[in-house]
Amino acid sequence: MVTISRTELDKIREISNIGLGQAATSLSQLLDMPCKMTVPAVTVTGFDDIIALAGGAENEVAAISLKMEGAFRATMLFIFPAAHVSSIVKQLTGEQSGILEGIGHSALREFGNIITGAYVATFADLTKLNVRSSIPDVVIDMAGAAITPSLLPLSLYGDDVILIQTNFNDWFEKSPERFQAQFYLLPEPGSMNVLRTALEGMPS
Amino acid sequence: MTLTKKTVKVGMADMGYCLAPNSIGSSGLGSCVAIVIYPANGAAAALAHVMLPDASIRRNDDFNRAKYADTAVPLLLETMQRLGPFRNATLRAKIAGGANMFQRLSTVDPMMKIGERNTEVAREALKQANIPIMADVTGGSEGRSVVFSLKDQSLSVRTIHSGTKIY
Numbered sequence: 001m002v003t004i005s006r007t008e009l010d011k012i013r014e015i016s017n018i019g020l021g022q023a024a025t026s027l028s029q030l031l032d033m034p035c036k037m038t039v040p041a042v043t044v045t046g047f048d049d050i051i052a053l054a055g056g057a058e059n060e061v062a063a064i065s066l067k068m069e070g071a072f073r074a075t076m077l078f079i080f081p082a083a084h085v086s087s088i089v090k091q092l093t094g095e096q097s098g099i100l101e102g103i104g105h106s107a108l109r110e111f112g113n114i115i116t117g118a119y120v121a122t123f124a125d126l127t128k129l130n131v132r133s134s135i136p137d138v139v140i141d142m143a144g145a146a147i148t149p150s151l152l153p154l155s156l157y158g159d160d161v162i163l164i165q166t167n168f169n170d171w172f173e174k175s176p177e178r179f180q181a182q183f184y185l186l187p188e189p190g191s192m193n194v195l196r197t198a199l200e201g202m203p204s
Numbered sequence: 205m206t207l208t209k210k211t212v213k214v215g216m217a218d219m220g221y222c223l224a225p226n227s228i229g230s231s232g233l234g235s236c237v238a239i240v241i242y243p244a245n246g247a248a249a250a251l252a253h254v255m256l257p258d259a260s261i262r263r264n265d266d267f268n269r270a271k272y273a274d275t276a277v278p279l280l281l282e283t284m285q286r287l288g289p290f291r292n293a294t295l296r297a298k299i300a301g302g303a304n305m306f307q308r309l310s311t312v313d314p315m316m317k318i319g320e321r322n323t324e325v326a327r328e329a330l331k332q333a334n335i336p337i338m339a340d341v342t343g344g345s346e347g348r349s350v351v352f353s354l355k356d357q358s359l360s361v362r363t364i365h366s367g368t369k370i371y
Binding site: 058155 | 261271309316
């Protein structure tokens with residue numbers, strides 16, 4: 001069982017709020033449309049609950065996965081419905097086809113870099129930890145299959161994880177469907193002591 | 205009286221069982237492997253949704269046997285023994301999953317290649333228990349959902365891109 005104090009949760013929430021706020025600004029510039037985000041929710045949760053948040057194990061999603069590496073290790077996941085992939089690729093590349101192969105996948109990886117880049121920079125700045133992000137990878141498949149690989153390093157420690165979750169809404173205001181994208185940060189339990197010490201140095 | 209057939213759903217790192225004429229399944233398997241064990245007469249089936257190859261790599265004390273391929277097979281056997289007097293010799297297995305979902309990240313993070321390892325250890329554990337594998341739908345880079353039906357002892361495997369196939 002993962003343990004984390006209320007004060008620590010609040011500090012992580014604050015870091016995430018600032019970092020993802022910047023990510024949201026970059027995104028609205030990139031996509032040329034308003035991008036709103038929810039205040040990050042920080043919880044300790046089970047594997048199946050995480051899959052349920054992404055719409056259930058069989059829900060078709062696009063998942064962009066990156067590692068936060070260095071002094072502190074975590075997995076960052078950006079998830080959105082697979083149905084929105086082609087419109088995002090069109091918007092990013094200006095291509096009409098919204099194809100998934102080649103340029104489409106590169107565009108989505110770049111999309112992941114922008115979202116997580118702003119977050120990682122803020123995280124490093126506020127915690128004074130030397131962290132960087134890995135290369136991004138993209139998979140479009142069932143949520144269970146797309147998310148589980150990111151849970152593996154955490155599964156060595158137990159059956160629950162610390163989840164920092166933020167929803168991004170209203171990217172496509174004209175779209176009848178309400179677009180919901182989610183950002184997850186999943187710290188590796190072995191890194192939690194490093195983070196605790198860094199958080200103590202931060203003003204509450 | 206009519207029997208209503210139902211499908212028992214097994215979550216990640218968990219196990220479950222069902223009796224005839226019901227079905228048992230697990231959804232959205234990526235690198236995870238579903239191991240199904242059933243007697244040749246199709247009276248019952250037990251399924252484990254394993255995440256990791258062997259229990260020795262765990263770094264905690266709480267121990268969930270359904271999570272690891274090497275400990276899940278004995279757990280499934282014990283479950284079958286509780287369900288009926290099935291002899292090991294009459295037991296059969298079907299396995300599915302073990303994909304490599306993130307092709308690029310797996311080049312920098314060996315943890316991402318765990319699907320292959322899960323499959324190897326599942327096969328080895330079944331071999332040691334002397335249980336033949338009747339269907340082995342593993343590898344590749346696609347997510348799978350599986351349902352094992354006791355009615356005809358078939359394993360239905362669905363992927364997003366290739367549809368549903370029966371094994």
